[in-house]
Amino acid sequence: MITAALPYANGLKHIGHLAGAYLPADIYVRYLKSQKRDVVFVCGSDEHGTAIPIQAMKEGTTAQAIIDKYHPIIEQNFKDLSIEFDIYHRTSAPIHHETAQEFFTALNNDGELEVKESEQYYDEETKTFLADRFIKGTCPNCGFDSAYGDQCEKCGKSLSPDELINPVSTLSGQKPVKKATKHWYLPLNKHEEWLREWILKEHKDDWRANVVGQCKSWIDGGLQPRAVTRDLDWGIKVPVADAEGKVLYVWFDAPIGYVSATKQWAIDNDKDWKPYWYDKDTSLVHFIGKDNIVFHAIIFPIMLKLHGNIVPSNVPSNEFMNLEGDKMSTSRGWSIEMDDYINDWIKKENGGVQFADALRYYLTQIAPETKDSEFTWKGFQDAVNSELVSIFGNFVNRTWVLMHKLTNGKVSKLHDELLDEADKKLIDDIQKSKVKIEDLLEGYNFREALFEVIDLSRKGNKYMQEKQPWIVAKQLTENPETQKQIDNCLHLCLQLTANLAILINPFLPNTAKKMLYMMKVVDKMLDWENAGKIKLLSVGYSLREPQLLFRKVEDAEIAEQLEKLKVKSQKPKVETTNTATVANQPANLKSEIVYDDFAKMDFRVGTITSAEKVEKADKLLKLQVDLGFEHRTIVSGIAMHFKPEEIVGKQVTVVANLAPRKMRGIESQGMILMAEDKSGKLHFINPEGKIDEGSAVS
Numbered sequence: 001m002i003t004a005a006l007p008y009a010n011g012l013k014h015i016g017h018l019a020g021a022y023l024p025a026d027i028y029v030r031y032l033k034s035q036k037r038d039v040v041f042v043c044g045s046d047e048h049g050t051a052i053p054i055q056a057m058k059e060g061t062t063a064q065a066i067i068d069k070y071h072p073i074i075e076q077n078f079k080d081l082s083i084e085f086d087i088y089h090r091t092s093a094p095i096h097h098e099t100a101q102e103f104f105t106a107l108n109n110d111g112e113l114e115v116k117e118s119e120q121y122y123d124e125e126t127k128t129f130l131a132d133r134f135i136k137g138t139c140p141n142c143g144f145d146s147a148y149g150d151q152c153e154k155c156g157k158s159l160s161p162d163e164l165i166n167p168v169s170t171l172s173g174q175k176p177v178k179k180a181t182k183h184w185y186l187p188l189n190k191h192e193e194w195l196r197e198w199i200l201k202e203h204k205d206d207w208r209a210n211v212v213g214q215c216k217s218w219i220d221g222g223l224q225p226r227a228v229t230r231d232l233d234w235g236i237k238v239p240v241a242d243a244e245g246k247v248l249y250v251w252f253d254a255p256i257g258y259v260s261a262t263k264q265w266a267i268d269n270d271k272d273w274k275p276y277w278y279d280k281d282t283s284l285v286h287f288i289g290k291d292n293i294v295f296h297a298i299i300f301p302i303m304l305k306l307h308g309n310i311v312p313s314n315v316p317s318n319e320f321m322n323l324e325g326d327k328m329s330t331s332r333g334w335s336i337e338m339d340d341y342i343n344d345w346i347k348k349e350n351g352g353v354q355f356a357d358a359l360r361y362y363l364t365q366i367a368p369e370t371k372d373s374e375f376t377w378k379g380f381q382d383a384v385n386s387e388l389v390s391i392f393g394n395f396v397n398r399t400w401v402l403m404h405k406l407t408n409g410k411v412s413k414l415h416d417e418l419l420d421e422a423d424k425k426l427i428d429d430i431q432k433s434k435v436k437i438e439d440l441l442e443g444y445n446f447r448e449a450l451f452e453v454i455d456l457s458r459k460g461n462k463y464m465q466e467k468q469p470w471i472v473a474k475q476l477t478e479n480p481e482t483q484k485q486i487d488n489c490l491h492l493c494l495q496l497t498a499n500l501a502i503l504i505n506p507f508l509p510n511t512a513k514k515m516l517y518m519m520k521v522v523d524k525m526l527d528w529e530n531a532g533k534i535k536l537l538s539v540g541y542s543l544r545e546p547q548l549l550f551r552k553v554e555d556a557e558i559a560e561q562l563e564k565l566k567v568k569s570q571k572p573k574v575e576t577t578n579t580a581t582v583a584n585q586p587a588n589l590k591s592e593i594v595y596d597d598f599a600k601m602d603f604r605v606g607t608i609t610s611a612e613k614v615e616k617a618d619k620l621l622k623l624q625v626d627l628g629f630e631h632r633t634i635v636s637g638i639a640m641h642f643k644p645e646e647i648v649g650k651q652v653t654v655v656a657n658l659a660p661r662k663m664r665g666i667e668s669q670g671m672i673l674m675a676e677d678k679s680g681k682l683h684f685i686n687p688e689g690k691i692d693e694g695s696a697v698s
Ligand SMILES: [Zn+2]
Pocket: 139, 140, 141, 142, 143, 144, 147, 152, 153, 154, 155, 156, 157
């Protein structure tokens, strides 16, 4: 039973999130599945908590609209990066509400929860108790006047609403009052003893040191009862009679989302969900980021144990991944959203899926498994160019080219009697690598496991360099017997390639698939049990022409990304949660430019003369635009907004001197200007009445 932390459906997720939980979980699951083990991999959107209504206020919409907007985007982003969940569920689903309520009821009926009354801030105008995030005031630490009830965003200090000076409600702008309210608490303190035994003794060595360390400091610090309910109108209703206006606290309901997701998966696949959460032989593994450790290693296990479920076998948690020398942060614009990466690298060209693998490669190579790590675009370029292209890709390509040149595109014979030391060493390396990689994966050491795979391809290159079959081939006319040496070399290189496909598959599944195609073999060959064998491809079998597995990343592409990051982080961010203020602000204004910057751009009026959909690209339309002095082909991302037939004849404003760019194999020779209204709908920018094509706009 494998879970990956449920992302909040309150905005786009960045590649630091991807590296923290989802990618390592996906690698692990692909490995387990290649071993034919019975495994379910669940994830989904966390759609409760104050983060959702707060985002709704920022966007001037409802909480429901926010989750309905972000859930499908995040789900699709994961798919585009080949993260393959068995189910990507949502906590707004009725089955989850029922499951979470049943959990609460069971614990409450068993007397495992405590009810306590306390004084909390209340907004008399809106008649609501205020969650921490709905209270603002002056930070007692640094004097910043817009600190939140749980944290000051200026100095970073964690706060409680009581510490704020001059607190105001962000809902009404009024000063809140204190009012008594009742809440249910989970007494973590009662569970200290078994937690100490279970985490600090039993799992002292097999859990990561950062996880054990964080748990130890929590337990040593003395565990406190934690409220499991909140006064809020967005969330799962507390299922008891006298709990009007109360919902389950999000950290109580969210992890139960793993259970409800499993239930939904079981319904969809005609399976029984119970063994995955009750059977003592089941291994439950939670992949999380380090900000989630306490919930998954202490609080949720207490809930599971009280509810009669199994507790996790492991909680692999990563540290943080920084970006170009600073902490990744979506709100400060210092991040690379999965969505942006997908649009810039994967969707931009045919075969762009190799860049899903390229990102998976680099993020695993720098995985923050034991300490914080750092993503740099230069590092990404180096990883792709000097490892994927120059080592792994190069070995496979050389093998294929030589095989087509020297052994008629077929798997050559292995002449056992001629095997020399180098051959035997290569066979030995293949077998040893399999065992080593398996051990590393079983121990959640993904970074090192990937290193071993690349190292094996490096050994392949070295072997090839030693054998030099292209030199040996020059003696063929004098001594036909030398063909046997060539046969042996290429036979072994091909068997190594087949092994590399199996071993790389959990990490780079699209690459493995491409290799299968070149080898003309079926998916079954990727079964883990085949790794380490050197009879995977049969003698005489003819193989396809080589395909390049990876292309190089150009300096210009890296420069473009760095520039993009710079621009994004300079945009002023809307930080307030008050709708009225948001509406009055010129949101997300770009940084100032001088007239010369503007004057460089050549805008012209054109008329759309034809429009058609671009195959396999939902968002793109291919347009022909008449600019008077010439006709242009322009690929525009507006297919979700306009039908091709309804825009033919429309006049538009074109950026006429933009460098041409290939999209889906079509050269786009310009860009159409569009305005996006508050609801996200697009509108053309066109002259009032019809005017001559080619008219300049300035
Ligand atoms: Zn502060």
